[in-house]
Amino acid sequence: MQNVPASQTAIPDIELALIDRYWRAANYLSVGQIYLLDNPLLKQPLKPEHIKPRLLGHWGTTPGLNFIYAHLNRVIKVRDLDMIYVCGPGHGGPGMVANTWLEGSYSEIYPDISENAAGMQKLFKQFSFPGGVPSHVAPETPGSIHEGGELGYALVHAFGAAFDNPELVVACVVGDGEAETGPLAASWHSSKFLNAKRDGAVLPILHLNGYKIASPTLLARMGDEELESLFRGYGYEPFFVEGHEPAAMHRKMAETFDLAFNAIQLIQQAARDGTASTERPRWPMIILRSPKGWTGPKEVDGRKVEDFFRAHQVPVSNCRDNDRHREILETWMRSYDPADLFDDDGALRPELKALAPEGTKRMGSNPHANGGLLRKELRQPPISDYAVPVEAGKRGAITAQATKILGDYLRDTLMLNDEAKNFRIFGPDETESNRLGSVFEVTDRVWMEEIRPYDVQLGREGRVMEVLSEHLCQGWLEGYLLTGRHGFFSCYEAFIHIVDSMFNQHAKWMKVTRRLGWRKPVSSLTYLLTSHVWRQDHNGFSHQDPGFVDMVANKKSDVVRIYFPPDANTLVWVGDHCLATYDRINVIVAGKQPEAQWLSMQEAEAHCRAGAGIWDWAGSEDGGEPDLVMASAGDVPTLEMMAAVQLLRDAIPDLRIRVVNVVDLMALQSQDQHPHGLSEPDFDALFTTDRPVIFAYHGYPQLIHRLTYKRNNHGNFHVHGFIEEGTTTTPFDMTVLNELDRYHLALNAIDRVPGLKARSGDLVAMLEARLDEHFHYVREHGEDMPEIRDWRWRN
Template identity: 55%
Template sequence: MAPGHLPTTDRLRAVDAWWRAANYLTVGQIYLLDNPLLTRPIEPDDVKPRLLGHWGTSPALNLVYAHCNALIAETGREFLYVCGPGHGGPAMNANAWLEGTWNELYQDVDLQQFFRQFSFPGGIPSHAAPETPGSINEGGELGYSLSHAYGAALDNPDLVVACVVGDGEAETGPLSGSWQAHTFLDPVSDGAVLPILNLNGWKIANPTVLARIPDEDLTAYFRGLGYDPIVVDSRRVDDDPYAVHALFDGALRRALAAIDDIQAAARAQAERAAAGQPAGAAALRPRWPMIVLRTPKGWTGPKEVDGEQVEGTFRAHQVPLPAVREDEGHRAQLEEWMRSYRPEELFDADGHPVGIMTGIRPSGDARMSATPHGNGGRLRTALDRPPLEPYGVEAGSTASATGTLGPWLAALIERNASTFRLFGPDETISNKLDAVFDVTSRVWRARRAAGDEHLSARGRVTEVLSEHLLEGMLEGYVLTGRHGILNTYEAFAHIIDSMVGQYAKWLESSTDIDWRVPVSNLSILLSSHVWRQDHNGFSHQDPGFLDVVASKQQDLVRIKLPADANTLLAVAAHAMETTDRIEVIVAGKHPEPVFLSLDDAVAHAAAGLGVWDWAGTEQEVGRADVVLACAGDVPTVEAIAAADIIRRHAPGVGVRVLNVVDLLALGDPRKHEHPIPDEQYDALFLPGTPTVFAFHGYPTLVHQLTYRRNGHDDLHVHGFLEQGTTTSPFDMLMRNEMDRFALAHDALTRVDAEAHADLLAKLTEARDAARTHAYTKGEDHPALAGWEFAGWPQDEPATGGTGGDPGAGETEAAAPGN
């Protein structure tokens, strides 16, 4: 009988053998240093001094894995296994060992070393980490498995993603939101996700909610979410393993048949429609199958330890026998437990699988631990990026940065119709990226109503009001070899702080693993930012996501603060090209001055930072008395306006304007590779010269990045001071000492306060007048709201930028109310 085509009885025997072998290997990783095949009684020195790992969830994970393998071997189906219960890391490792993938990727590792390395200094982690072949979901921080699974299924029409969701994980907010993801899954062009709820009833020390509600409520809950739940309950067969195998085999086959029916109907209809034939109506929101697998926690492990029930309770969660080295009784229980799997039937002398289980072992990339979808860099192809030139805007004009980016993204989507997606929480139009809807739509597989806009079954934009779900889908999409970008309001990126932190950890570990091929960047565009959320108020004003990202390994993250529309084009295009990084871009959506031509913007973005001679007076005066640095679009406008105030009213003061696009270039080159060398930093910031820095975010971030740089004591950062409300744009700046008057005042004070006392007083009066106008009229003075820079040299109108004054006669206190 050819492998994979076993009669039912033999197939279930093979599944049971695989399951027993995987369980044995799981226990061995948790407990053993030596004697991996129990060729002699277990001695104290065979046992690890620190017992780390989690047994409780593993038997169910191994059960699902064994049955999926049987179907892969039989049908040739393409599967990806997503392990939600991250504590099940030893189970995932065990199956990679049985499939032979472990020895291919980690050569010269025998079974004793395989056991020893688990949760051991210098070894591998306890979760389904990047070191685990086939994994795209570590699961240390719970809640992201299902969103990763759905992201992986997008644009992979032949893929089935078996996603095991822990019942504790199911209580998290991110996972609860992820059940909705099938609304954005197209059965024509996407693959399928098969959620499998591992309902073992317990967390660390508490029962799980879903395990304690009535069965009819449980199935009603999932039907209400749009699924067809198939229940496999080991209690109905007295937890008999072989009977459970038969139940789960039937459930898995029923689920796959349902998936096939859904996809076949949708694809046949699409083919008829493409051929111009009557297509009929297809289910917009098909009821996808899922499996509820109820088995005892720690199944097949010790039933009792020291007189207390373990199997089927929270006591099975981690290490059921905690004192094996010291306690002879525990040691005897461990040996009895491990021998119950009959390892002599399962392994050869080297610990490799033998016997009937090899009949359900897939080969090559068909193995779930070896699938290229679990190592997405193997599948990644470079994007066909449209040229930037047709989308650039003229320097000296005014443009929305994100409104300029939108048409370029539309062209990117057209050129990469199956490898690029845009994600956002109902903010694509709000963030002025709506040009993408000229070429695509939002994917939507639910009921539609009159008045709906930009909805279709196969759109390239995913919008749902769950940042967790979107971030997880983007991560799953990127980790399986594709490209995408998430756009969101800046303040609410904090919702995914922890997710992004976990992804940074994944990247950091991945870069040290030879066989992990680099994947596309995780790109996040933050718009509707702190300085232009004056209309929504304090709740929408928070640039602190940058602090979260900057705290990560700085060689793996980038923070880009483009000053204008052309620079945004340049940094966005670059983000779509590089790999293995988290790219965070902050750009406003409101019309702002365009400082640089497209060519200059590309060069400036590549450099990361640079002096803008045209915006300052250093060349005219012959020296720099003060550096006006800036990072971010609105801070750059205010810094250039402040420089222009000084140009007009203190012409003897030399001002250097220094713009920063790549924030982390300011960091410590002794700790990270990316920051600029000290020599370059000193040439730009001129230690010993006062620097007034207009920064987009919290001032402390710049100080943290530059604390070891020369001249740090000369650095005076203006940024968001947590002074927010619903007010006018310029009042928002004044509240946080970010306005041009405050910047010019600070700069002149640090150059020579006494010599410029009269001008300093006028600047204070100008601020007072601006506030009075806003508070009296309900809007900023037109000279501020409509400010334009006229300071660039007349013979170079397109190569400079803009900057300037409020246009209201600064010699008369620059009072816009006058």
């Protein structure tokens, strides 16, 4: 166990005394935010009207966060470091707001929250108050890249920020409640992907204050020996700082920080001057044991508060109506001696103000925490270099693997940005499986563990981040994007659900930042969902779920985009477009198997820009009003829709069919719902106002109905998609099980066109016979019928 002797570093007592006063100032401001509407400097005895009517916020973790912040300020100044602070404890907002106000960052961004008593009063009132700021560390908080409302992602965000940022140090506080979550437990492995030569450093600080909302935390009840073994097993060198008495704790913390930052400096220096060993370095981390609700009331109403779960939120809960509670609050706040911390006008005293770093060295003003300030445009190759040749008379006659071609595009994007080192590809162990393996022609997977002679595509300098944790991939990418870089995330469609909640949090962050003028745009988070539901026939029902996009579609329209490119050229255009966007979340769904190719690159560009369009060459309306609209969104649905169109055209030559393909799913919404939405006249020009629409859709049919419910012709939409039928079977049988196949589509069309069924008895019988034949054929032969496997569109 790394217990640090007090005499190891000679830090003057007077300096530690100043840090203690700064800490008290932060604690005072934190309590004031939770409780006070007025009387910020306590120049009067507290009265009921000075207290907020609803007390919201969390005190328990805050004094520890303030303690860490004050000591990091010293380290930044002494060592001239570039540092950001990632606050993991969920509702540490009072502390982060307090510290950024003390250092001046807050008032620079929000001038009305001035550095005086009037500003302090506004600072207090706005916290967890209507029209104010949240109780957690939110986008509104200067210096933050991490939404504190949900636990589990602080450490992975910190590492994402450190990748390719060689001069940056990320101090990351992990709460002991947060440490119980699965994503955080996996996040400790992130150090195994950190290259000391080209990346920055992360200093994890595990804050053990003993309790979560209403019970003890697991790690806090573990002994030091067991904790040391745990974190040495993770690959860290743990240093312990433990105690209750502030003076002793200040000295321990300062000395331990010096040891930790010395260790970081030695690791980086050895890596960068070529003297490092081939073994992965053992990075330092700190385990801080301090009381929950430190320096707050020890008891309230005869019940233990400090160093117990009752300190978690609001320790004294009825200060407006209960005189005794109000007296406890006033005694508590006066214990910090505000007159020793602030002058008569409420400004922080000069000797304390001098403790904070200056300019962009302040953690609330570091540009890495406002990544758009550092973002440079991604260099992208011309998409014409990747065009699949599709001639008008040979549509659907050739096949290609769309994601393989996108992989070629990503390979060249990596090369173009090699010098800038600002683009990485993230995903589980699927880059090769998803047919993006071309990227390994120019880079490797990041690998800081042992590399054996027979290993392939592993390297210290790799640009591909692979780990079998979707949580880590998502969190790394978020941290990477929020600090000004670019990235791309590919994943099996069914398992992207693992990060549903992380997606939600990032979408909320993006929504809020759009109204914060000081937050500059960051690169969009772009997903490629492949190995999708219709080509997971071999893996079975567990791998068959297209529902991620349903959740995405719930988010604010100015944030999300959803694309279903039907072939390789449209996929390359969409991928290129998405990587150039900012402040959005893009979801692209495309298969990796060989598929028919429909559009030339020039046609693909026009089609994608429009979002949806009529494929005149596929229909039979001959310039007149159609009897029927056959529509699709998705590669396999488009294939089946096209096959159904051909069946109907062959059997019923006088049937006027319009063929519509949708590549941008949000085009289906009205313009008042989404900026990509088609106007009412444009929508009607595609789907008519009164004709039946048979819509073959990649996912759950209900989403198409949700998106189009306000449209004129919505009542005539008949959507086929995934209806939760799946198993291990053949590709075509997957579509049949879900009635997305060409035969069911054609049968539905016959049902919906008035009068058509009465004169199409032979065709109906033939289609039903084909379905019966298919059923028996696949169960006897284990593969699809030749007429399915060999089908091609006839031009």
